[in-house]
Amino acid sequence: MDAAGDKTExxxxxxxxxxxxxxxxxxxRELQRQLEADPKLAARLEKLRQADRLVQAWAGxxxxxxxxxxxxxxxxRRAGYETxxxxxxILRLYAPLSxxxxxxxxxxxxxxxxxxxxxxTPPERFVSVSIQRADAWRKDPSLGExxxxxxxxxxxxxxxxxxxxxxxxxxxxxxVGPPAAEAVFEETAPYF
Amino acid sequence: MSKQADxxxxxxxxxxxxxxxxxxxxxxxxxxxxLAGDSAAFDQLVRRYQRRAVAVAYRLLGNSHDAADVAQDAxxxxxxxxxxxxxxxxxxxxxxxIVTNLSLNxxxxxxxxxxxxxxxxxxxxxxxxxxxxPTGDPRAGEASPPDASLSSELREAVGRAVERLPDKQRLxxxxxxxxxxxxxxxxxxxxxxxxxxxxxxxQARKTLRKELDRYLG
Numbered sequence: 001m002d003a004a005g006d007k008t009e010x011x012x013x014x015x016x017x018x019x020x021x022x023x024x025x026x027x028x029r030e031l032q033r034q035l036e037a038d039p040k041l042a043a044r045l046e047k048l049r050q051a052d053r054l055v056q057a058w059a060g061x062x063x064x065x066x067x068x069x070x071x072x073x074x075x076x077r078r079a080g081y082e083t084x085x086x087x088x089x090i091l092r093l094y095a096p097l098s099x100x101x102x103x104x105x106x107x108x109x110x111x112x113x114x115x116x117x118x119x120x121t122p123p124e125r126f127v128s129v130s131i132q133r134a135d136a137w138r139k140d141p142s143l144g145e146x147x148x149x150x151x152x153x154x155x156x157x158x159x160x161x162x163x164x165x166x167x168x169x170x171x172x173x174x175x176v177g178p179p180a181a182e183a184v185f186e187e188t189a190p191y192f
Numbered sequence: 193m194s195k196q197a198d199x200x201x202x203x204x205x206x207x208x209x210x211x212x213x214x215x216x217x218x219x220x221x222x223x224x225x226x227l228a229g230d231s232a233a234f235d236q237l238v239r240r241y242q243r244r245a246v247a248v249a250y251r252l253l254g255n256s257h258d259a260a261d262v263a264q265d266a267x268x269x270x271x272x273x274x275x276x277x278x279x280x281x282x283x284x285x286x287x288x289x290i291v292t293n294l295s296l297n298x299x300x301x302x303x304x305x306x307x308x309x310x311x312x313x314x315x316x317x318x319x320x321x322x323x324x325x326p327t328g329d330p331r332a333g334e335a336s337p338p339d340a341s342l343s344s345e346l347r348e349a350v351g352r353a354v355e356r357l358p359d360k361q362r363l364x365x366x367x368x369x370x371x372x373x374x375x376x377x378x379x380x381x382x383x384x385x386x387x388x389x390x391x392x393x394x395q396a397r398k399t400l401r402k403e404l405d406r407y408l409g
Contacts, residue, residue: 012394012398013390013391013394016390016393016394016397016398017390017394020375020390020393022375022390044401046409047401047405047408047409048397048398048401050408050409051397051400051401051404051408052369052397052400054342054346054350054400054404054407054408055350055354055365055370055400056369056370057342058342058346058347058350058351058354059251059366059370062243062246062247062250062251063246063247063250063256063260065246065256067239067242067243070238070242070246070260070263070264071235071238071239071242073264074235074238074242074264074267074268075235075238077264077267077268078231078234078267078268078271081268081271081272082231
């Protein structure tokens with residue numbers, strides 16, 4: 001902007017301040033003197049004033065709402081926020097405690113479960129049944145309910161088999177078995 | 193200059209006068225009460241500033257529906273951020289700063305087509321007539337009839353000219369020339385010097401004078 005432009009800009013700024021009543025007494029008087037002497041300057045002032053009025057006319061009055069309802073809505077939103085904040089605070093307060101409790105519970109469960117064993121059943125025993133002759137099975141009352149392993153001494157013939165004791169006893173009682181074999185029930189070490 | 197703001201603030205001012213305290217001091221007292229746990233004191237602040245908040249938002253957004261929504265949002269944000277207000281006596285300018293910032297953000301989002309959903313807006317306003325206006329046309333939600341002395345062509349021309357102003361100039365024009373707030377308060381709201389407010393108002397006027405020259409005598 002050249003010097004003339006600067007001067008015009010400054011003058012117009014003064015006009016704007018004059019419109020707003022912002023000039024001190026001396027500046028206001030000086031500008032009034034210039035306005036009286038310079039019709040173009042006066043015309044610029046008038047246009048600024050008109051532009052200002054146009055904007056105000058365009059803007060119109062501010063909206064009129066139901067202010068009671070507006071305030072009530074603001075209070076409702078604020079109450080909603082307060083509720084949320086209280087809940088958040090509780091959550092913030094209890095979240096670490098809840099987390100600690102959860103961890104403690106998990107640790108407890110881990111240890112309890114780790115040490116827990118199912119109720120122990122009597123050690124299963126197997127009985128080695130050597131069948132030396134097939135014509136005789138012997139019952140061994142010490143078998144109880146334990147599983148019995150019936151092994152046949154003549155491995156080449158039948159090998160070893162496991163039978164529930166009742167079945168083994170039944171087999172023995174029925175005299176079923178390889179011919180010329182003799183079953184010998186021998187209690188051995190627990191199965192496990 | 194418009195004296196609308198004076199009229200709008202008549203009741204709160206009268207209240208302040210009746211309490212025997214300057215308005216800013218009364219604000220500070222209410223803010224202290226809110227911070228001390230009396231959230232109902234905030235209702236008084238809402239009642240004191242709701243007209244101005246909606247009016248400023250309305251000037252920047254062009255319809256009362258959006259303006260009411262933004263003003264509600266501003267009050268809630270003010271409530272949430274009240275603890276961060278350094279000088280409780282400056283509640284008014286601080287609130288208006290929130291209103292203007294939210295309004296500008298809203299304008300930008302509207303311009304980029306990311307306007308908030310109608311559901312959100314409807315949530316605000318089960319309400320008075322002025323609230324329920326279509327938002328497509330910037331002036332469509334106008335609660336008050338436009339000045340009949342302006343032709344529609346002139347209204348559009350002024351509207352376009354104002355819309356094209358840079359944000360700072362438009363804000364200065366709205367707050368000072370239209371809403372009639374004191375320059376000092378405008379400066380506080382815009383966080384700038386009084387001189388800069390004067391300069392921005394002047395620049396806005398100069399632009400408008402040029403843009404509207406053919407309509408001026």
